[in-house]
Amino acid sequence: MKKDLFALKGTICYSKNQKELVFAENSYAVCENGLCAGVFSQLPEEYKDIPVKDMGDRLIIPGFTDLHLHAPQYAYRGTGMDLELLDWLNTITFPQEAKYADLSYAKKAYSIFVDDLKHSFTTRACIFATLHRPATELLMDMLEESGLATMVGKVNMDRNGAPELQEKSAQASAQDTRQWLEEIKGRYDHTYPILTPRFTPSCTDELMTELGKIQREYHLPVQSHLSENFGEIAWVKELCPTSRFYGDAYDMFGLFGTKPAFNTNEADFASASGLNTTDNTAAHISSDGASVCPTIMAHCVHSTDEEIQMIKDQGVYVAHCPESNTDIASGIAPVRRYLDMGLHVGLGTDVAGGFSLSMFRAMADAIQVSKLRWRLMDQTQAPVTLEEAFYMATIGGGSFFGKVGSFEKGYEFDAMILDDSNIRHPQEISTRDRLERLVYLSDDRNLVGKYVQGRKVI
Numbered sequence: 001m002k003k004d005l006f007a008l009k010g011t012i013c014y015s016k017n018q019k020e021l022v023f024a025e026n027s028y029a030v031c032e033n034g035l036c037a038g039v040f041s042q043l044p045e046e047y048k049d050i051p052v053k054d055m056g057d058r059l060i061i062p063g064f065t066d067l068h069l070h071a072p073q074y075a076y077r078g079t080g081m082d083l084e085l086l087d088w089l090n091t092i093t094f095p096q097e098a099k100y101a102d103l104s105y106a107k108k109a110y111s112i113f114v115d116d117l118k119h120s121f122t123t124r125a126c127i128f129a130t131l132h133r134p135a136t137e138l139l140m141d142m143l144e145e146s147g148l149a150t151m152v153g154k155v156n157m158d159r160n161g162a163p164e165l166q167e168k169s170a171q172a173s174a175q176d177t178r179q180w181l182e183e184i185k186g187r188y189d190h191t192y193p194i195l196t197p198r199f200t201p202s203c204t205d206e207l208m209t210e211l212g213k214i215q216r217e218y219h220l221p222v223q224s225h226l227s228e229n230f231g232e233i234a235w236v237k238e239l240c241p242t243s244r245f246y247g248d249a250y251d252m253f254g255l256f257g258t259k260p261a262f263n264t265n266e267a268d269f270a271s272a273s274g275l276n277t278t279d280n281t282a283a284h285i286s287s288d289g290a291s292v293c294p295t296i297m298a299h300c301v302h303s304t305d306e307e308i309q310m311i312k313d314q315g316v317y318v319a320h321c322p323e324s325n326t327d328i329a330s331g332i333a334p335v336r337r338y339l340d341m342g343l344h345v346g347l348g349t350d351v352a353g354g355f356s357l358s359m360f361r362a363m364a365d366a367i368q369v370s371k372l373r374w375r376l377m378d379q380t381q382a383p384v385t386l387e388e389a390f391y392m393a394t395i396g397g398g399s400f401f402g403k404v405g406s407f408e409k410g411y412e413f414d415a416m417i418l419d420d421s422n423i424r425h426p427q428e429i430s431t432r433d434r435l436e437r438l439v440y441l442s443d444d445r446n447l448v449g450k451y452v453q454g455r456k457v458i
């Protein structure tokens with residue numbers, strides 16, 4: 001088999017861990033069949049004849065994973081920023097998303113979104129589409145064509161939508177979801193489906209039960225929203241009076257991360273999981289006794305201690321979306337606490353609660369809001385550092401896709417080449433300073449090359 005083998009040469013930078021960055025000037029990142037073979041200051045003997053793309057002094061960093069954004073909302077980004085979540089959804093978002101029933105509008109809007117995402121600092125993304133199956137498939141076709149690696153969800157919502165944006169019933173929603181999954185089977189190499197109940201207020205218990213079944217049948221990951229806004233949290237309590245906290249309203253249906261293996265019997269499992277039905281319980285459990293449901297929950301701004309513990313115990317990923325949390329005045333998530341507890345935390349732009357697709361901007365926002373939280377709310381919780389923000393943007397979110405977000409051997413080869421020569425300075429500066437400046441000062445001009453899974457995308 002012919003090997004796809006090449007090296008990028010330049011100033012290489014990636015996370016060693018949450019607290020430390022590795023800087024390797026004049027070094028080589030080797031890509032072998034889509035995987036990183038390592039970073040070397042001199043090419044080892046076995047690689048000495050491989051093609052080398054010399055990037056000079058440019059920075060070479062792993063790609064960023066945008067762990068949470070809404071493709072249909074990109075069309076109106078930067079507008080309607082004067083409302084809180086529930087009013088914002090009803091007044092702006094739902095009427096806008098309803099337009100994707102029209103495939104010609106969807107084509108126009110998604111072409112712009114996909115083109116801009118392709119040319120952004122994002123190599124991977126977990127994306128909400130709308131409830132419309134044809135438009136969701138069109139978006140997936142376009143993303144596959146772009147070369148990016150993405151997870152895309154047809155949204156489920158059978159209550160509290162708008163007359164023009166709501167599925168007819170739980171059964172209709174589930175049926176349409178199954179049809180979507182069947183239609184895309186085998187169609188893509190690097191575009192994956194992800195189950196997407198919009199959030200608890202949008203989904204009846206009957207629909208959640210159906211989605212739990214679909215998750216177990218198709219072994220799908222799940223994405224949704226959690227504890228974003230006070231009004232939303234109070235509403236969930238009303239809608240799901242038996243839930244102990246918001247996250248429990250997902251967990252009751254087996255849609256909240258991977259439960260550890262149980263040594264007990266099915267009945268014990270059912271009671272422990274909060275399922276008060278025997279329906280399909282056995283299928284909930286994998287051969288080693290674990291219930292496997294990789295899950296991303298966006299926001300977690302106001303999660304209770306109990307909810308945070310369940311997020312940790314069940315390996316749920318937190319998509320921290322600081323720009324959106326600021327724009328629609330949701331609050332400031334306690335990310336210092338999440339990082340110190342060892343939770344999986346990635347960054348999301350949450351377009352169009354957030355207005356910018358830039359993951360560098362998401363890093364800057366994460367650092368800035370953490371300083372406000374420290375100053376105004378809790379001085380025991382130190383602000384987020386550059387190293388931590390970079391980690392969240394690369395490995396933090398990337399690990400949801402597997403070994404993604406680093407140049408260590410065995411990671412998938414996602415790389416960005418950054419030319420920062422337009423950010424001028426008269427003095428000598430360190431590589432770390434160059435990276436930090438890109439966090440605050442970059443724009444599209446700084447991105448001059450992008451690889452995903454070893455594929456050249458731009």
Ligand SMILES: [Zn+2]
Binds near residue numbers: 070298350353
């Ligand atoms: Zn969102």
